Amino acid sequence: MLTIGAAKAAAPQARAYKMADGGGLFLFVTPAGHKSWRLKYRWRGREKLLVLGSFPDMPLPAARGARELAKQQLAAGVDPGKRADRGEGLEAIARAWHAHQLPHWSPAHAEDVLASLARDVFPTIGARPIGSIEPAELLAIVREVERRGCLESAGRLRQRLSAIFGFAIAEGHVATDPAEKLGRAMKGGKLATPHPALTTIAECRELLSACAELEVAPAVLGASQLLALTAVRLDAVRGMRWDEIEDLDGAAPIWRVPPARMKLSRAKKGEERFAHLVPLSPAAVDVLRAAARRRRGSALVFPGRDRARPIGEATLRELYSRTAFAGRHVPHGWRASFSTILNEELDELWSAAIDAALGHSAKDKVEAAYNRAERLQRRRELLNRWGEMLAG
Numbered sequence: 182m183l184t185i186g187a188a189k190a191a192a193p194q195a196r197a198y199k200m201a202d203g204g205g206l207f208l209f210v211t212p213a214g215h216k217s218w219r220l221k222y223r224w225r226g227r228e229k230l231l232v233l234g235s236f237p238d239m240p241l242p243a244a245r246g247a248r249e250l251a252k253q254q255l256a257a258g259v260d261p262g263k264r265a266d267r268g269e270g271l272e273a274i275a276r277a278w279h280a281h282q283l284p285h286w287s288p289a290h291a292e293d294v295l296a297s298l299a300r301d302v303f304p305t306i307g308a309r310p311i312g313s314i315e316p317a318e319l320l321a322i323v324r325e326v327e328r329r330g331c332l333e334s335a336g337r338l339r340q341r342l343s344a345i346f347g348f349a350i351a352e353g354h355v356a357t358d359p360a361e362k363l364g365r366a367m368k369g370g371k372l373a374t375p376h377p378a379l380t381t382i383a384e385c386r387e388l389l390s391a392c393a394e395l396e397v398a399p400a401v402l403g404a405s406q407l408l409a410l411t412a413v414r415l416d417a418v419r420g421m422r423w424d425e426i427e428d429l430d431g432a433a434p435i436w437r438v439p440p441a442r443m444k445l446s447r448a449k450k451g452e453e454r455f456a457h458l459v460p461l462s463p464a465a466v467d468v469l470r471a472a473a474r475r476r477r478g479s480a481l482v483f484p485g486r487d488r489a490r491p492i493g494e495a496t497l498r499e500l501y502s503r504t505a506f507a508g509r510h511v512p513h514g515w516r517a518s519f520s521t522i523l524n525e526e527l528d529e530l531w532s533a534a535i536d537a538a539l540g541h542s543a544k545d546k547v548e549a550a551y552n553r554a555e556r557l558q559r560r561r562e563l564l565n566r567w568g569e570m571l572a573g
Contacts, residue, residue: 183208185241191216197353206248208236209353218244220251221356224260230312230356231262232269262313269354271314271345272298272307278348287442289419289491297338301326311349316359320366327368339363378514379506380521382570385409389571391504398492403472404483405497408512410465410568412519412539413457415512417442419491421482426461429469433561434461443540457540460561464568519567526570534559 183202191200193214200208205221216236222229233239233247251261279295286294301322306314319342326335342360349355379385392405408418417438428434440455461469472482479488485496497512510518516539523535538560 183241188216188236188241202241202245204248204252206233206244211353217353218247219353220248220261222251222255222261224255224262228356229260229262230354232310232312232354260313262310269311269349270308271311272303274311274349274352274354275302275307275345277352278345281348285441287416287420289416289442289494292490293494294341297334298341301338302342311346312355314359316363319360320363323363323367332368335367336364339367376511376513376517377509378517378521379510380518382522384506384510385518385522385571386573388501388504388506388510391506392500395500395503397500399475400472400483400485401492401496401500403468404492405500405512406468407465407483408497409515409518409571410462410468411436411459411564412516412567413438413459414443414516414540415494415497417457418483419494422480423473423476423482424480426469426482429461429466429473434466435459435557436461438540458557459538460557460564462561462565462568464572465564522570523563523567531563534563538563 183200187200188208191208191210193210193212195212197209197211199219200210202208207219207221209217209219218233218236218239220231220233222231231251233244236244239247254261275298276295279291279298282294283291305322306318319339323335323339323342326338339360342363343358346355346358346360350358379388389406389409392402404418407421408415411418420442421436421438425437425439426434427437436459438457438459440453440457443455443457469482477488481488481491483492484490485492501507501510501512520535520539524532527535534556537556
């Protein structure tokens, strides 16, 4: 059993640790020096964790009293976690998890993650102590998303909830992840299918012309045009910042896409050497110059209504749905259009440049390790040609 002196003397260490008192009660000490009383117990065969209070605000005798009260509630068939009014709420821990992940995410993805939680999770259970939340409650939330017809979004939400609980476990707030096995009761997303994409240059030109004739925000139209001209991923364009563009008015303009917005492993996302270099064609430079004329101080090249935030994730998809090509082309489809049309138009000597322009790494890992030549001039010629083809 613990003594008051031992609890007071418990010093922070490099990793969080526990000091057991007995009956499931223990003192939890974080690397920052925060101490809290926690109780591990079982409810209907499942291990749970109850945060009783902070030390020394809650002295040792009070913590033992709270443990005995919890045991009485268990004996009476009541889950003591349901009556807990202490401990961190789900929203607070979710936001801490989100902040922890920020260095590894693009700004656009980070915004999308937080928006989904604020829309579907926080209003119903955000204020609840995280240790009191049951699997059935989380299942009801993801099923509501499924009822909206958003099966893939429901799957992503379940993954995010599980990641939040995994973070909470590591931080010592809970002992189990109630979102872990929700997938067994969910509908599941549809089988993966290729993104709809146009495969002739004539149709690509028609789509761009059709978008230009619509009543649409200039930033949205510009983002669509640059996405088509560069064949990068949507997140790269949405989060594009002016300080990523080099030599815009020079002979060799280039866009340096940070690795954080590329589809890379987490380790590579933190290494600047994995930035994706995009040579800017004359057509792409024209789009950026037009955007610069309406900049009005925003750091983003294509800001949304709130100029501190990028255009919405679904904005370009909605734009294309307003044309005759609805259902036949989506934003990600520009990558397939670029690859398909240019591989048919050009000989095999260009295939490496096409793959490099798309940001694809070499399939041969040995080759990837030794062949680090960017071949920027070759890619510049390729993207210049693509811009000319789209312009007709």
